[in-house]
């Protein structure tokens with residue numbers, strides 16, 4: 303019985319994606335027709351990149367600086383470098399909201415495609431990476447029906463022609479959402495929240511997430527992966543949100 307339900311679910315997802323795919327003849331943001339991409343070039347140009355990012359953690363800064371930010375100098379993160387394609391501002395914040403809470407899964411493909419140039423630029427020096435989505439706890443994934451980080455990582459891997467795996471790690475703690483917590487509490491909220499679930503490949507890993515705020519979650523995952531033997535762990539997110 304369960305098998306039939308799961309097959310029916312798969313079929314309905316497949317049909318929904320087909321229908322969404324057929325609707326993708328126009329820009330998803332301005333509805334301009336005849337676009338080669340899901341988000342037209344004019345709308346893509348409106349999505350702003352983080353300003354003067356820290357070369358280590360990717361946080362926006364007020365002035366250009368080639369040195370890492372104060373926080374990275376005081377307490378270097380476990381990950382090697384974190385990069386984000388865009389600022390978490392309008393209209394991107396709305397789009398990510400639609401993807402996560404409005405069940406508009408087709409946005410994952412559009413966002414991955416729009417973020418591809420930033421990804422290629424940030425990760426050009428990383429040889430044969432494996433994209434690893436931030437895993438979602440199974441109780442949350444069952445409720446939502448999907449993990450948006452996984453959809454984004456899958457699409458990005460396809461567009462960038464690199465490897466993808468959602469089998470390397472899992473979320474073992476159903477931590478409450480990070481929203482509303484300060485930096486210190488964010489860190490303790492996700493502490494020991496992940497576990498490595500299979501042998502890690504001897505390749506650089508790039509953790510993929512939809513939004514990075516303080517980086518506590520992705521850094522905790524990077525810590526777990528490095529403890530399990532990963533040598534290089536990078537972060538790439540679609541959007542970077544500032545704390546204030």
Ligand SMILES: [Zn+2]
Pocket residue numbers: 329330331332333334341342343344345346
């Ligand atoms: Zn457009």
Ligand SMILES: [Zn+2]
Pocket residue numbers: 356357358359360361370371372373374
């Ligand atoms: Zn930094």
